[in-house]
Amino acid sequence: MAVAISAGVVGAAVCAAFVYAAGPGRDPDDQLVDPGSIDRTQRALSAAEQPAMQLLQRxxxxxxxxxxxxxxxxxxxxxxxxxxxWHVPGRGTTSKVESGSLDSDTPSGQLEGDPVDDGLDDLVLATLTHGYSLAVMGDADCVGRSTSVVEARSLSTHQLAAKLWLDDATGLLLRRQLFDDAGHIVRSTSYVDIKVGSAAARNPDSANPPSPDGGSPPVGKKTTAPAMTVPAAKLLTDAQVSQLRAQGWPLPDVLPGGMQRYEAYELTDASGPVIQLSFSNGLFSSSLFVQHGQLDVRNLRGVHPEQLGDASVYASSGLYRTLTWAGGDTVYTLVSDAPASVADSAVTALPHRAPDTSVLGRIGRGIARVASWVNPFD
Structure with missing residues (x-):
């Protein structure tokens, strides 16, 4: 998502370090009856935390x-x-996988939206304060640049959850490390080379970087390989999300693990409308794609079946965990950088009972494509 982040501040800590928020409520017939409630307020910070928040807001x-x-x-x-x-103000961020794999279906060289866009968002920062305390821990050199190091610790356990290196000259997030409750690094993102301002403009590779068609990046600052087409996307307001929910779309506002929705989009695909919801708890991020239809497992590719409680899902793993399942006449695809236990809990919190029959279209071939449309952490 990215798996959306103007959002995903900062990647990962472990489930034990969370202040867990209740997930959405559903009735015995597996219908979403309570989407949960978004809290967009920032916790009152102590005087010691203020300098760290100022750096993050910068x-x-x-x-x-x-x-x-x-x-x-x-x-x-x-x-x-x-x-x-490459990031060009006013045009967004594009990226290209040089080596390694972001997931089982992403080859080297394919253009992707920034898979872990280190851009931040005011709502994400507010959400971060719900579960974590902040502190500036000193200075350090990173990629030959002077940085200030910010730490985030769980409010409930006081365990170290994240370390962030913020460039003193520009404010950019240059490096992040995310920890489990045993102090082990579970995810990291670090620039090994970076140029900014006029120096970036003089870089031959950034003089004409890959850019979305039309000059403005679609949802999540996403670009794709030439063979792929990103559907048109419309940013939705809270009122529009509520209206869709009243029309029968099962759209949660919160997910387990303290995840809150901070953005929503409506995408138009050949198979019909798709709603994409971006969630964050300030560290982890997830994107949930919701489509009306019946899951056609015969056409799923690059996934394996798993059983999560009474939910049957189809999963793939890499840097992100992708889960696809049916709930009523709806197909869900979740893309997340959270630990498996946190991502899996979203499945059991949402409707996950497939119908015996459906008059709606069968969805299968496009599932892998859906997860690639939008940076899951944006």
Whole structure:
């Protein structure tokens, strides 16, 4: 998502380090009856936390306004990838996988939306304060640049959840490490080379970077390989999400693990409308794609079946976990950088009982494509 982040601030900590929020409610007939409630307020910060929040808020502006180009390496316990990144203010972020794999279906060289866009968002920062405390822990050198290091710790356990390196000159987030409750790094993102401003503009690779058709990136600052087509996307307001929900779309506002919805989009595909919801708890991020139809498992590719409680899902793994399942006459696809236990809990919190029959269209071939449409962490 990205798996959306203007959002995903910062990637990952483990489930034990979360202040868990209740997931959406559903009735015995597997219908979504309670989407949950979004809290967009920022927790009152202590005087010691204020400097750290100021640095993060500066990073919000930097991720939008600074011209930069570079290469970052993404790592998880099982996967890694090198990705070239270009950001042009007013045009968005594009990227290209140089080596490694973001997931089982992403080959090297394919253009992708920034898989872990380090841009921040005001709502994501507010959500971060619900579960974590913040502190500036000093200075450090990163990619030959002077940075300030910010730590996030669980409010409930005080365990270290994240370390962030923020460029002193521009405010850009240059490096992040995310930890489990045993202190082990479970995910990291770090630039190995970066140029900013006029230096980035002089970089031959960034003089004419890959750019979305029409000059403006579609949802999630996504670009794709020439053979792929990204459907038209419309940003939805809260009122429009509520209207769709009243029309029968099962659209949650919260997911387990303290995940809150911060953006929603309606995409138009050949198989019909698709709603994409972006969630974050301030560290982890997820995107949920919702389509009306019946899941056609015969046409699923690159996934394996799993049983999560009484839910039958089809999963794939890499740097992100992708889960597809049926719930009533609806097909869900979740793309997440959260630990498996957190992503899996979203399945059991949402409707997950497939109907015996359906008069709606069968959905199968397009599932892998759906997850690639939008940066799941944006």
């Amino acid at each position: 990073a919000v502006d930097a991720s939008r306004d600074v011209f930069y180009a570079g290469t970052k390496v993404l790592t998880s316990p099982t996967s890694s990838a090198y990705v070239d990144i």
